Amino acid sequence: MEAVEVRKFVLDIIEDIALDEDVSNLNDDIALREQLDLDSMDFLDIVMELKKRHKVEVPQEDYPRLATMSGCVEYLTPKMQ
Amino acid sequence: MNKMIQGNTKNLSDDLRIVITGVGLAAPNGNNLSEFRRNMLEGISGLDMMEVRHMGQLAAGNCSFDEQKYQSRKMRKRGTRAGAIGIYCANEALVDSGIDINEEDRDNVGIYVGITEHGNVETENEIHELYQNELNTDYWSHHHNPRTVSNAPAGEISLNLRITGPAYTVGAACAAGNIGLIHGAQMIRAGEVSWCLAGGISESTHTFGIFAAFKAQGALGSHADPTLATRPLDKNRNGIAVSEGGCLYVLETLARAKARGAKVYGEIAGYHVNSDATDFVLPNNDRQVECMHKAIKRAGLSVEDIDLVSMHATGTSLGDIQECKAVREVFDKSENTLINASKGFIGHCMGAAGALELAGNLPSFEDNMVHGCRNIEELDPECEIKGLVLKGPVNKEVKTILNNSFGMLGINSALIISKMEKE
Numbered sequence: 496m497e498a499v500e501v502r503k504f505v506l507d508i509i510e511d512i513a514l515d516e517d518v519s520n521l522n523d524d525i526a527l528r529e530q531l532d533l534d535s536m537d538f539l540d541i542v543m544e545l546k547k548r549h550k551v552e553v554p555q556e557d558y559p560r561l562a563t564m565s566g567c568v569e570y571l572t573p574k575m576q
Numbered sequence: 577m578n579k580m581i582q583g584n585t586k587n588l589s590d591d592l593r594i595v596i597t598g599v600g601l602a603a604p605n606g607n608n609l610s611e612f613r614r615n616m617l618e619g620i621s622g623l624d625m626m627e628v629r630h631m632g633q634l635a636a637g638n639c640s641f642d643e644q645k646y647q648s649r650k651m652r653k654r655g656t657r658a659g660a661i662g663i664y665c666a667n668e669a670l671v672d673s674g675i676d677i678n679e680e681d682r683d684n685v686g687i688y689v690g691i692t693e694h695g696n697v698e699t700e701n702e703i704h705e706l707y708q709n710e711l712n713t714d715y716w717s718h719h720h721n722p723r724t725v726s727n728a729p730a731g732e733i734s735l736n737l738r739i740t741g742p743a744y745t746v747g748a749a750c751a752a753g754n755i756g757l758i759h760g761a762q763m764i765r766a767g768e769v770s771w772c773l774a775g776g777i778s779e780s781t782h783t784f785g786i787f788a789a790f791k792a793q794g795a796l797g798s799h800a801d802p803t804l805a806t807r808p809l810d811k812n813r814n815g816i817a818v819s820e821g822g823c824l825y826v827l828e829t830l831a832r833a834k835a836r837g838a839k840v841y842g843e844i845a846g847y848h849v850n851s852d853a854t855d856f857v858l859p860n861n862d863r864q865v866e867c868m869h870k871a872i873k874r875a876g877l878s879v880e881d882i883d884l885v886s887m888h889a890t891g892t893s894l895g896d897i898q899e900c901k902a903v904r905e906v907f908d909k910s911e912n913t914l915i916n917a918s919k920g921f922i923g924h925c926m927g928a929a930g931a932l933e934l935a936g937n938l939p940s941f942e943d944n945m946v947h948g949c950r951n952i953e954e955l956d957p958e959c960e961i962k963g964l965v966l967k968g969p970v971n972k973e974v975k976t977i978l979n980n981s982f983g984m985l986g987i988n989s990a991l992i993i994s995k996m997e998k999e
Contacts (some may be wrong), residue, residue: 514650536654539718547715 496575498568504575505567508544512537523564549575577991584876585845585994590831594761595996596841597833598673598826600665601935604637604819604922608668612715612932612975613939616947622922623817624926629704629784631791635666635798635805636781637923638721652816656723658694658779659732661822661928666733666773673826674838675771677737686696687730687743687771689824690756692927693746693985695724696783710989711745712785718990729777741769742926749983750888751821751849752776753930754991760827760846771828775931781820786926789817795892804952806888807951808917809896809959816890823931841938845976846875846995852986864988868978871990872906875976879910881975882992884935884946885963889917897982900959907963914963914972920950928983934993940974941995946970 502523510518513531514556516535530536545551551574553561560570585627599609604622606612613657615622643660646667650658661776666687677685680891702720709715709957722728727744734743742763753776780786790796797806799813806817825841833840848871852860870880885903889896906912918933925932939954940946948968955966975995982988 513649514649514653520636532650536718536722543715 496572498572500573501562502568503562504549504561505571508548510543511544512540521564526562527564528562545571551575580874582874582876585657585793585843587673590834591829592765593830594764594827594844595827595833596825596993597831597838598669598675598842599823599841599935599938600668600670600672600714601638601821601823601932602639602641602664603775603925603932604639607639607641609672609935609939612936616701617945619950620921621950622819623802623805625802626781629700631784633786634800634818635785635802637817637821638781639821639924641756643945645991651736654719655732655781655783656698656728657820658729658777659693661779661820662689662733662777662824663736665775665777665822665824666737669824669826671775674836675826675872677739681770682738683739683742684770684773685732685739686740686760686763686772687739688735688744688756688760689730690752690754690927690931691726691745691747692749694726694728694753697779698723700783700785727758733773748987748989749982749985750924750926750929751983751987751989752927753932754847754979754989757825757827757844758847758989759993761847764827764829764945771826771832774822774827775822775824776928777822777861777906778820778926778928779965780818780926786819790818797891803891804951806919807890807953808919809900809949809956809964812951812955813891813893813896813956815892817919817923819925821922821925821928821932823928823935824998825931840996842941842993843921844991846871846877846992847990848874849860849989851985852988854986856900857900857908857984859982860986861898864899864980864982865905867988868902868906868924868980868990871978871992875991875992877976879907880912882907882910882913882976882978883972884937884977885913885915886921886937886977886979887915887917888929888980889983890919897958898957899982902960904961907961910963914946914965914970915961916947916968917949920952930979930989930991934977934979937977938993940977944971944973945969946972946974
């Protein structure tokens with residue numbers, strides 16, 4: 496899967512979780528939680544949706560790698576082949 | 577030594593007298609007090625057919641308030657229906673009371689929410705999902721625990737309003753609405769909080785288990801016309817209509833209410849709570865009689881002083897007869913007391929029932945009208961009681977209401993509210 500596709504899948508999940516927030520202008524290199532009103536429960540929602548929608552398991556020790564959008568893409572692209 | 581406050585509250589100092597200064601409610605037939613009252617007087621039902629998981633179309637009472645009036649979509653998705661009802665009722669009660677929460681010491685405010693049950697809805701939803709996921713618990717939601725802890729409805733209100741005082745639920749089956757209010761009054765009198773939001777909430781229509789259990793018990797009301805599905809005190813009644821709803825009151829001392837020039841709806845004049853200790857489900861009218869008598873005694877009143885009794889009357893064959901026996905025994909000698917019942921209009925709002933049914937009668941202090949009972953086509957001879965208002969409304973000056981609310985496992989409550997006379 497191309498990185499651009501992975502980014503879109505992650506963005507779709509974030510959009511469904513952030514609901515009323517605008518996610519169209521995210522800076523991929525700044526932490527998601529600094530740009531959006533996301534807390535630890537939202538983060539667990541993201542992990543759960545990755546599992547449900549894309550069958551990707553993210554072990555707890557890897558959670559920090561999902562802090563930014565670019566981190567998500569880099570970490571998830573090889574797992575979503 | 578028993579230190580309970582007894583006797584007429586007029587003899588107490590203003591800082592021990594507890595008054596209602598705000599009402600926020602969501603009923604199946606009204607989203608605020610004036611709408612609810614109008615529909616109770618005009619005989620408008622809040623019952624309709626709804627699709628219940630695994631069971632099909634059943635009569636039930638659901639509310640139509642705007643969930644997003646005081647809560648973001650995101651917080652609604654995270655929380656529970658009970659929380660959404662609570663947040664709506666709490667905010668409406670505050671607006672009604674004239675209290676600006678930003679001007680208050682939030683540590684000194686209590687939230688006491690009566691509930692019949694909590695967690696069934698979310699547990700059923702998760703188990704439903706579990707079956708869609710071939711019983712793989714890896715997909716079980718991390719939201720399950722925070723949504724099902726029994727303090728959830730009160731906690732959601734606390735998060736929404738940033739109230740940092742004690743916020744918890746009081747489990748008391750279908751007596752919970754009354755007991756939430758009673759607990760609030762007790763906590764203010766004990767000096768634990770300065771004022772509070774108190775009452776009851778129910779999300780019960782969203783759990784098929786409650787419908788299925790009442791059906792298994794032979795106590796689920798039904799009729800081709802959903803507005804006739806529950807007919808308390810009627811000869812042909814066949815059970816309960818399950819409803820959701822909520823009603824929270826602002827309670828504070830009379831001293832505080834006077835100091836801020838608040839409108840006072842009424843005063844908590846007396847109450848009593850007791851237990852049958854006889855059966856899981858079947859009521860015990862001896863304990864109900866005792867409960868009403870002790871509430872009246874505590875208020876320093878006589879039965880003749882009670883202008884209106886709001887019955888619990890759920891529409892089950894045995895429960896209604898037992899309560900009628902009890903009410904007859906207490907009030908048969910009163911030439912003054914009128915009696916009504918609310919569940920023919922709104923169904924059984926479970927943990928919200930007592931608080932909502934009180935709200936439906938509270939405006940009697942102002943408009944001097946008493947609503948009747950809906951859906952009594954032919955009164956059950958065993959439910960005949962002197963003063964029963966079959967078809968309302970009727971005119972009567974009302975200064976004191978006794979509100980009955982009883983629940984499974986034999987919990988009984990009687991709450992007496994008096995009109996605040998101008999001094």
